[in-house]
Amino acid sequence: MKSVPPTPLIALTDIRRRYGEGEAAVEVLRGVSLEICAGEFVAIVGASGSGKSTLMNLLGCIDRPTSGSYRFAGRDVAALDADHLAWLRREAFGFVFQAYNLIATETARENVEVPAIYAGVPKDPRQAQAAALLDRLGLGDRLDYRPNQLSGGQQQRVSIARALMNGGRIILADEPTGALDTRSGAEVMSLLDELADAGHTIILITHDRHVAERARRVIEISDGRIVADSGRGEAAKTGRATLPDLAVADTGHASLSANLREATRAAWRVMRINRLRTALTLLGIVIGVASVIVMMAVGEGARRQVMAQMGALGATILYLENRSAPDGSPPRGIDDGDLAEIARLRSVSRVMPTIGDPVTIRYGNRDARVYSQGITTDMPSIHKWPVAQGRFFTEREMRELAPVVVLGSKIYEQFFLDGGNPVGRQLLIGNTLFEIIGVMSSKGASSGSDGEDKRVFVPYRSALVRIYQRPVPDYVVVEAKSTDLVDDAEREIRALLAARHGQEDFSIDNAGARLNAEMASRRSMTLMLGLIAVVSLVVGGIGVMNVMLMTVKERTREIGIRMATGARQRDILRQFLTEAVMVSLVGGVAGVALGLTLGGVLLLFAVPIGFSPLAGLGAFGCAVATGLLFGFMPARSAARLDPVRALAGE
Ligand code: ADP
Ligand code: MG
Secondary structure (H helix, E strand, O other): OOOOOOOOOEEEEEEEEEEOOHHHOEEEEEEEEEEEOOOOEEEEEOOOOOOHHHHHHHHOOOOOOOEEEEEEOOEEHHHOOHHHHHHHHHHOEEEEOOOOOOOOOOOHHHHHHHHHHHHOOOHHHHHHHHHHHHHHOOOOOOOOOOHHHOOHHHHHHHHHHHHHOOOOOEEEEEOOOOOOOHHHHHHHHHHHHHHHHOOOEEEEEEOOHHHHOOOOEEEEEEOOEEEEEOOOOHHHHHOOOOOOOHHHOOOOOOOHHHHHHHHHHHHHHHHHHOHHHHHHHHHHHHHHHHHHHHHHHHHHHHHHHHHHHHHHHOOOEEEEEEOOOOOOOOOOOOOHHHHHHHHOOOOEEEEEEEEEEEEEEEEOOEEEEEEEEEEOOOHHHHOOOOEEEEOOOOHHHHHOOOOEEEEOHHHHHHHOOOOOOOOOOEEEEOOEEEEEEEEEOOOHHHHOOOHHHHEEEEEHHHHHHHHHOOOOOOEEEEEEOOHHHHHHHHHHHHHHHHHHHOOOOEEEEOHHHHHHHHHHHHHHHHHHHHHHHHHHHHHHHHHHHHHHHHHHHHOHHHHHHHHHOOOOHHHHHHHHHHHHHHHHHHHHHHHHHHHHHHHHHHHHOOOOOOOOHHHHHHHHHHHHHHHHHHHHHHHHHHHOOOHHHHHOOO
8 A cells, every 4th residue: 555645734835924125124934845734733933033923824824925835735825815814714723822812802602602603603503612612621610701800821721712613623822821820831731732632733833842842743943944843743644634625615604694693792792891982972973863853853843834824824925005105195095996907917816905993793682892804705715714604705795795794713602602503694793784604714723813713704895885984995915926926026016006106105015025035044044954963963973983993993903813713804894884883873763862852842842843754764864874984984994904913903
């Protein structure tokens, strides 16, 4: 039988690693060639500064050589992309560092679970395996301890358990005993010994010759060069590279939802640990969202109020009144000829002369002094004021000076205590009998004042002739054809009457224009309020970004650890983005709650408020979008960190 030389698991050829550029460049590894087979227990020994850690980072694929070739299980590592390298770190390597490099915010078990999370192992088996590993390493009763609650030796055992989590085919231990007391150091060494016996490939880096002698092969490095190699031991002869094929490496293994759940849990923890900072960041978002909601509600409330006024009055209405001319001469009065001419104007749709005065009315044995108004058939439609009982009078009744009357709702209540049908009954206005033909609906309900409900309405001409014996109306309501034409109508009427009367013996109150102006000012107020709200939301977003940038800076080491244990760039991106969105989400919910509360308080103070679910939803959506937008930059800079530099905490 011919003995086939085993394929080396790791084959380095003339590896060089330079730091810096040009003049300042230092070559730390100066042509390292080395083969390590599966199952070997190798110690790399050398003085401090000789390049051991640099070599190990290259072996573990968290750093790339400046030149030279690295073949892993026969494949050129230089040809692998970031995801494949992450896969290698996850599936092939397990790092054990001098400084343990555990994630401070996570418990022992959670630290051990990290590599399996990135490998997509479901929660239950993952937790069980982490617990089993810790138990095997004598930490079964320390599962829920955080790193700062563990001794150095215990922390190092946690990090060995983490290295074994995904199988730990190759354990890369960089001065694993360097920070430990003699006894803990000895324990860690015998652990590595056992693992070597169990078939793990172990590469141990140390400056201590005694420690190195525990290994089965010792490679000496000095000043970036290998100066001695004790040669392959027995184990190597039988060892084989037993890695899954890189070509079929599933680099996107973990399911998105599992990953998100994990990221959410981690984000929640970070938020809880940095409570004060989180609260302050939240405040920005809360204020932003709440102000969007309140300001939109106030703006909307104001708009609805004007809309209601417009509904009652109409934004197309002008009032025309008699007035003394500028030179003091009495008004000629707006006569029927004027009315007919005004009605013919291009911009005018309807003209309603109005005359009114308090009069005494009598029904049965009751009498009262009420305001009676002579008005036209257009009144209910111009004032959007329907009849409740009976009907309004007709054109014909107007022409024929019919003695008919429509009662305001309060007058009806006052005279018909039993609520009986008044239609057809006779009423005395002054000295004239009028027949009741209808009752108006209550206006007070919509306008807030019952003044208009305490009136009676008679046809304009009947009032002129039968009640007041006056020739001209008190005022005329003119309706423009549209809101755009109220100003035209005012101009045209002014010109027409000035020509007909030869003097300005009238005044025009442009109510429609007033309402339109008010509407426009309310609209611009809403816009301005919205703008202020958006600004505060942006300020909140900048707060999120600021905190996220700080978080990333503070946690570069954690990011390095995660990358060394196999996190892909997108895992890191997702984690930090999740944190940003979580902050905004919680802030959004709190902001909506605060906004609704503040709106409620304003309502108590009779400020008109118009909550719109859309504004609430929009504000909430904006908050989440703010988190995504302002969290993206910091998250991306975290994902793009260089693993080695991140591990060094730079
Ligand atoms: P060892 O682990 O053997 O103590 P290292 O591999 O950590 O040595 O470092 C070897 C040399 O490389 C040291 O002189 C160190 O100053 C230098 N070095 C390490 N990392 C960097 C870096 N990022 N930039 C510049 N020089 C570095
Ligand atoms: Mg070192």
